[in-house]
Amino acid sequence: MANLVTQYLQQNALEQQHLERQVKLFNNPEVDISIPFGGTISEIYKWEQKVRSIMQLYGLPSGLQGADRDMYGGTLTNNFVWGNNNDWKAISYAARPALNQPDNTDLNANALAGLINQLPPLPQQVWTNPWLDGLEVIPGTAYAHGPFHNGTNNNQPASPTDFRSVVHSKPMIQGKFAANAGGVTTAQFQPENLCERSGKLVNKVLRGFTGIALTWYNQQVNRNPNTLPRTFENHRHELQPEDPHGNYGLFAKIRARFIDSAATEAALNEIEKMNIYNYKRPVGPDGHIELRNMNTFIETYEEALFICFFICFNKCIHIS
Numbered sequence: 001m002a003n004l005v006t007q008y009l010q011q012n013a014l015e016q017q018h019l020e021r022q023v024k025l026f027n028n029p030e031v032d033i034s035i036p037f038g039g040t041i042s043e044i045y046k047w048e049q050k051v052r053s054i055m056q057l058y059g060l061p062s063g064l065q066g067a068d069r070d071m072y073g074g075t076l077t078n079n080f081v082w083g084n085n086n087d088w089k090a091i092s093y094a095a096r097p098a099l100n101q102p103d104n105t106d107l108n109a110n111a112l113a114g115l116i117n118q119l120p121p122l123p124q125q126v127w128t129n130p131w132l133d134g135l136e137v138i139p140g141t142a143y144a145h146g147p148f149h150n151g152t153n154n155n156q157p158a159s160p161t162d163f164r165s166v167v168h169s170k171p172m173i174q175g176k177f178a179a180n181a182g183g184v185t186t187a188q189f190q191p192e193n194l195c196e197r198s199g200k201l202v203n204k205v206l207r208g209f210t211g212i213a214l215t216w217y218n219q220q221v222n223r224n225p226n227t228l229p230r231t232f233e234n235h236r237h238e239l240q241p242e243d244p245h246g247n248y249g250l251f252a253k254i255r256a257r258f259i260d261s262a263a264t265e266a267a268l269n270e271i272e273k274m275n276i277y278n279y280k281r282p283v284g285p286d287g288h289i290e291l292r293n294m295n296t297f298i299e300t301y302e303e304a305l306f307i308c309f310f311i312c313f314n315k316c317i318h319i320s
Contacts, residue, residue, distance in 0.1 A: 001162075002161065003160050003161055004142075004160055004163060004166045005142045005143060005144055005160035008116070008142035009142045012139070012140040012141070012142065012168075012170060012171055015171055016137055016139060016140070016171040019137045019172070019173050022173065023134070023135045023136065026130075026134065026135050026197075027135060027196070027197050027200075028197075028200060029058070029060070029197075029200070029201060031054070031058050031060065031201070031204070032204070033051060033054045033055075033060075033201065033204045033205050033208075034204055034207040034208040035047055035051060035054075035205065035208045036208045036210060037208055037209050037210070037213050037254075038210045038212065038213055039209070039210075039211050039213030039214075039216065039257075039258050040212075040258070041258060041259055044254060044255065044258055044259060047254075048251055048254070051232070051251075060201055060232075061131035061132060061197075061198050061201070061231070061232075062231065062233045063132065063230075063231025063232055063234070063235035063249055064233050064235065065088065065089040065090075065131070066088065066089055066090040066091065066128065066129025066131055066133075066191060067090060067091045067129065068089060068131075071091060072091075072130065072135060072172075072173040072175065073093065073173070073174065074091035074092060074093045074128065074174070074175060075092050075093075075094075076089060076090075076091060076092075077089065077090050077091070077092045077127065080092070080127055082127070082190060082191065083185060083186070090127045090128060090129055090191060091127070091129070091130055091175050092125060092126065092127045093122060093125065093126050093127075093128070093174060093175070094122075094125055095122050095123060095124045095125050096119050096120065096121050096122040097121060098121050099118050099141075099167055100115055100118060100167070101145045101167050102145050102146075102147075102148035102149065102167075104147045104148055104149055104154045104155065105149050105154065106149045106151060106154075112163065112164060115164075115166065115168065116163075116166070116167075116168040117170055118167075118168065118170070119169060119170070119172055120139070120141075120169050120171075124189060125189070126175075126177040126189045126190075127189065127190050128176055128177050128192070129175065129176075129191040129192075129193065129195075130175045130176075130197075131197065131198065132193070132195045132198045132230075132235070133175065133176040133191060133193065133194055133195060133196060133197060134175075134176060134196055134197035135173050135174065135175055135176070136173075136175075136176055137173055137174075138171060138172050138174050139171050140168070140169040140170040140171040140172075141167075141168070141169050142167065142168040142169075143158075143160075143166070143167055144158035144159055144162075144165045144166055144167075145158055145165055145166075145167050146158030146159070148162075148164055148165045149164065150164055150165075175191075176191070176192040177189055177190060177191060177192055178190055178191065178193070183238060184238060185236050185238050186238060192238070193237055193238040194230075194238050194239065195230035195231055195235070195237040195238075196230075198230055198231050198232075199229075199231075199237070201232075202228075202229055202230055202232065202250050205250065206228075206250075212258075213254075213258070216257055216258075224241065226239040226240055226241065227240065229248060229249050229250040229252075229253055231248070231249050231250070232250050232251055233249040233251065233252075234246055234247065234249040234252050235248055235249060236248040
């Protein structure tokens with residue numbers, strides 16, 4: 001007779017390969033967001049707007065939520081209290097029972113059907129952030145259990161060739177959660193918060209850094225690579241040291257590093273006097289100064305507003 005355990009294990013291996021391909025595609029988004037950035041103040045506004053446009057176009061995670069819909073067997077939780085956020089969006093997985101096994105009685109058809117194609121056990125409910133932490137494959141298993149009832153007699157030894165003795169669970173995709181207690185930014189059974197998936201997207205942006213921006217990046221790597229952001233907006237990952245100003249995301253760190261106080265004060269003075277007749281006109285690729293027009297005026301004004309907002313926001317934080 002056929003060895004059912006071997007067959008189920010082979011079936012699981014094929015299914016796991018298929019699921020791992022899905023997980024790999026999800027955890028490693030193929031998108032080109034290597035936008036050049038040299039670290040000058042004049043680049044920051046346009047650089048950030050380009051990154052935000054690509055984020056919106058491809059639906060990339062900002063770092064302000066863990067998911068936006070049910071996915072991969074999990075359920076969206078809209079009001080998950082996590083860290084300092086009372087309205088976090090995460091994917092929760094309900095507890096899954098231990099695997100059904102033969103109980104040495106003559107099982108009916110429904111009970112026998114319940115021995116195969118089971119889901120891997122999960123001791124209790126957990127919460128995950130697939131957008132930030134990514135996904136993983138939970139393997140299945142197959143084995144013969146005894147003693148069991150073979151339809152005629154009980155107390156039969158485990159038999160891999162008798163379907164009444166074989167227990168089988170199939171592999172599945174699931175979000176990542178913190179298996180252990182003692183986290184700094186998370187707790188046991190809550191999202192893992194290593195932000196490995198979103199961090200890969202941030203790294204794609206960092207590849208576009210040149211000049212003083214690249215120098216800054218290399219300094220962070222040499223001092224402590226965990227200080228580098230793994231999300232675009234402010235969200236502290238589990239390995240990231242605490243920042244007194246709450247600058248954890250890429251955008252916040254770039255503004256804090258490359259927009260100095262002198263520039264922001266100058267922008268405040270400039271914006272009070274700026275109009276379409278005196279704004280600083282951009283220089284084109286051919287070296288010629290562009291003619292005055294409403295589009296470039298609005299763009300220059302928005303850039304000054306962007307810098308002004310940054311200094312005002314930081315002043316409010318320092319006062320509070």
